[in-house]
Amino acid sequence: MRKICLLLVVFMQVACSSLSFSPYDIQVKKSCTAAPACFEKIQSAIDAAPTNSDKPYRIHIANGDYQEKITLNKNNLQLIGQDRTKTRLVFNDYAGIEISPGKNLSTPGTATLRVSAVDVRIENLTIENSFDFLTNDALVGDNPRKVNGSQAVALFIDVPSDRVLVRNVNILGFQDTLFVNSGRSWFDKVIVAGNVDYIFGNGNALFTQSEVKTVARGEPTNPHGFVTAPSTQINSEYGLTFLNCRLTRDASVPDYSVPLGRPWHPTSQFTDGRYADPNAVGKTVFVNTWMDAHITQDGWYSMSGTAKEGGRKNFLPEDSRFYEYKSKGPGASLNAKRRQLTSQDAAKFSRTAILGNWHP
Numbered sequence: 283m284r285k286i287c288l289l290l291v292v293f294m295q296v297a298c299s300s301l302s303f304s305p306y307d308i309q310v311k312k313s314c315t316a317a318p319a320c321f322e323k324i325q326s327a328i329d330a331a332p333t334n335s336d337k338p339y340r341i342h343i344a345n346g347d348y349q350e351k352i353t354l355n356k357n358n359l360q361l362i363g364q365d366r367t368k369t370r371l372v373f374n375d376y377a378g379i380e381i382s383p384g385k386n387l388s389t390p391g392t393a394t395l396r397v398s399a400v401d402v403r404i405e406n407l408t409i410e411n412s413f414d415f416l417t418n419d420a421l422v423g424d425n426p427r428k429v430n431g432s433q434a435v436a437l438f439i440d441v442p443s444d445r446v447l448v449r450n451v452n453i454l455g456f457q458d459t460l461f462v463n464s465g466r467s468w469f470d471k472v473i474v475a476g477n478v479d480y481i482f483g484n485g486n487a488l489f490t491q492s493e494v495k496t497v498a499r500g501e502p503t504n505p506h507g508f509v510t511a512p513s514t515q516i517n518s519e520y521g522l523t524f525l526n527c528r529l530t531r532d533a534s535v536p537d538y539s540v541p542l543g544r545p546w547h548p549t550s551q552f553t554d555g556r557y558a559d560p561n562a563v564g565k566t567v568f569v570n571t572w573m574d575a576h577i578t579q580d581g582w583y584s585m586s587g588t589a590k591e592g593g594r595k596n597f598l599p600e601d602s603r604f605y606e607y608k609s610k611g612p613g614a615s616l617n618a619k620r621r622q623l624t625s626q627d628a629a630k631f632s633r634t635a636i637l638g639n640w641h642p
Contacts, residue, residue, distance in 0.1 A: 412532025
């Protein structure tokens, strides 16, 4: 009897210990019964988190579709999903929505998840903008139902963000899927899917062991789309860098139809007028990246911007910082238009060099 009692005591101690321990500070579920430690909305959990935690504050998100527009604006916050494909953050917004008479939402406002904080970690979930780009894209230009502003961001890394780690995450959309516009961000083992300029911005964004997938269009278009549109400032050493990644495609994407990128010079306000930023000399670099046959043989493309004297001007890829090193696969090509790094220059594009004093 005494032995049975001792075993029961040990069992209860172990059970209680396991029940009291959790690697997470708070839970998000579709149906909560453990308030106040559980919320049914992700934004509610973020709002309840401390403003400036001195250690990582971890929010666990259970499987389900969370139809929310989310702003993560607190430092040292982590969003950890239960399952990469079954924990889904989804919203349907696009730039052409009229939010007040004569004013549209604009590209930054479309994001499903907007990050505006430092020391952030996002892991094991899907972030999607579900705007029906394909139906809209298939409409003829004079169709009254056609939306002009079809930009629809899934994830927006906004100022003053820095040190944002995104790992084992699917980032899904069509046009302007991923907007990286601040500080350092590291995308590890992610999938980014889209078609037009679907990775863009002026941030220092590193992609490692990731799949970058070009998806369908609503109608045949040439070029079919563009992988990147960097607006890197000229004084920034790093822009969009891809190390050991794969550039893939939907079956409907034609061969030799998708440039690796084009230079985005955002229209900005200066003391002498409003025009394309001349200091946005974009930088995209692919190192040891496999490319399917949808990548064009020239590799890069031009992009127009607002001219200082009015009208439009064309910015050429040769005037940007576009480079490759040891690309492989049917989309790889060696020619004068696809500038190659030397082995010495390629060594500067290591993870430690790109992330600097950040060691996640």
